[in-house]
Amino acid sequence: MKDLLLIGLYALIAGGTIGALGVAALRLMRHRSILAHVAVLLAVTVVSVAAGVTAVAQAMFLSAHDLQVVLVTVAASAAVTLAVGVAFARRLAQAAVWADQARQRERQLEAGRRELVAWVSHDLRTPLAGLRAMAEALEDKIVDDPATVAEYHHRIRVETDRMTRLVDDLFELSRINAGALRPALSPVPLGDIVSDAIAATAPLAADRRVRVLAPETGWPTVRAAEAELARVVTNLLVNSVRYTPPDGTVRIDAGRDEKDVWLAVSDTCGGIPEADLPRLFDMAFRGERARTPAPAGDGGGLTGGGLGLAIVRGLVEAHGGRVHAHNVAEGCRFVVRLPAAPTS
Template sequence: MALALGCSLAVAVPGAYVLSRLRRRAIALHVGALVGVAVAAVAVGIVGAALAMFISTHDLTVLLVVVATSGLVSVGVALWLGRRFAADAMWAAEAESTRRELVAWVSHDLRTPLAGLRAMAEALEDGVVDDPETVAEYHSRIRVETDRMTGLVDDLFELSRINAGALRLTLASVALGDVVSDALAGAAPIAGARHVRLVATDGDWPAVLGSEPELSRVVGNLLVNAIRHTPADGSVTVTGGRDAEGAWLAVTDCCGGIPVDDLPRVFDVAFRGEPARTPAAAGPGLGSSAGLGLAIVRGLVEAQHGRVEVENVSGGCRFEVRLAAS
């Protein structure tokens, strides 16, 4: 026993020093080294004690093979688990960073309209503003800002349902053409106020397997996003059809394109892109610009077993939704 303990300590003490030097290294390497030191200390202790025992050469060989095999398997499993743990830790760090960014954006988007609402309410309450035209304007602006905050709260609620996995949809056959027609009718006043043309193809729209309320929100969010980033006198085009992969819907705008490095992040929560694509004000009917609309689109599309992608095209970008045809 003393011999086994001494052999184990001979490995464990230097191993502890090595581990202390690896403290700030990669998690997978640290876990692998930790298990390696533990396995090596036990193995050396067992081998040292076995060599001092009067056992046959055959038994000693078997013991050495078993110890070596167990040690290699243990270290291999430790490295695999270490990589998994490192990936989970990285995902958790990214999720926490996204959460902090989202809180910062939402706090800003709430603070700005609340400050304006407070100022206008105080002006009306103190009688600073009394002519009917200005009072009516203040009332209109209060309603607009209230609608913006309501939309932001609705987006946060929808996003929380998606991220929590609480979104349970009943899928059925939905006429995609009807959904697009309703969404265009709802977005027409917004586009008109910003002098943006809405164009839709007159083709044979397919039926898809999905949920009509969520599909309406997907198309509505894509249209609002396209209108927000399209300059005056520009156009937003909606197309759709069916191919070998299933049904598809595309919304193309005239935003001028998205930087290639930003394309993979377009559907991330709270991502707004470069300043040129971030409006100073949302504008009438456009709701908040907290970077939640496209994240909600991706969540709702994936909940209907589809996918959404974005690519740059001449003069703008194209968002394409893929769904199962019905």
């Protein structure tokens, strides 16, 4: 019993000394990564065991050969332990990075939802106040000349249509975020979709004196849901027309490579600040411009309260595609890539 107590004391002194040094090292590197902390912890554990075994072996007056055998065995075990521990520490550090990214993404989404609610509330409150004022004026017969009455009726209809589009966009975005959107895919001629989108955007483009250009032929066939694809193209066109100054140009073209069909909408808006590019497709993001509804006739509300590009991204990703934007010489370029329809 006395020998066992003495061996335990030797091991405790040797291991405790190394452990105290390890605690001091951990305190000094408390701001370092998880990987560094785990590596130090493993090293302290292994070295403590090695020191304790060495101290005990020497106290037992082992022969030089036996001592070497013991130390080689301890070193081999230490190497295996360190290798496994470092691999585990790397995975733990990567998991921590992923968790931190997920938390940051969740915070961004929550901030986006709060911003969305605030902006949509503003976009609804403003026209509702105008609608109420015009309705009261008509009801109280404050306005009774036919021309003004007709103008009030026209403005009421325009504002009602705008709010309807905004509500539709909110519903569409809620389906996308809930993962409830399941597009029925089929081969769709992209040229027909683009032609319809240009026709739908023509009044806004004419009002803003913006030219919309597109090739007459050479459009590929894409595998997509026709209604959702039409909304993607229309939202991109409306967005580019709205932000292109008068007498500017918006061009839409497309092509096909090995696996994908690409569609690009380019404009002459003058470019987008680099800091805004990563947020273009976030909910309710509209940069520094147009935080209030545009007046009737200016396309206000066609893409919702900053929801148009968010819907584009959601619809494109639901098709298994991707979308991005970058600056070009005179403006910016939005590029959508979707799976191509199989060729016969």
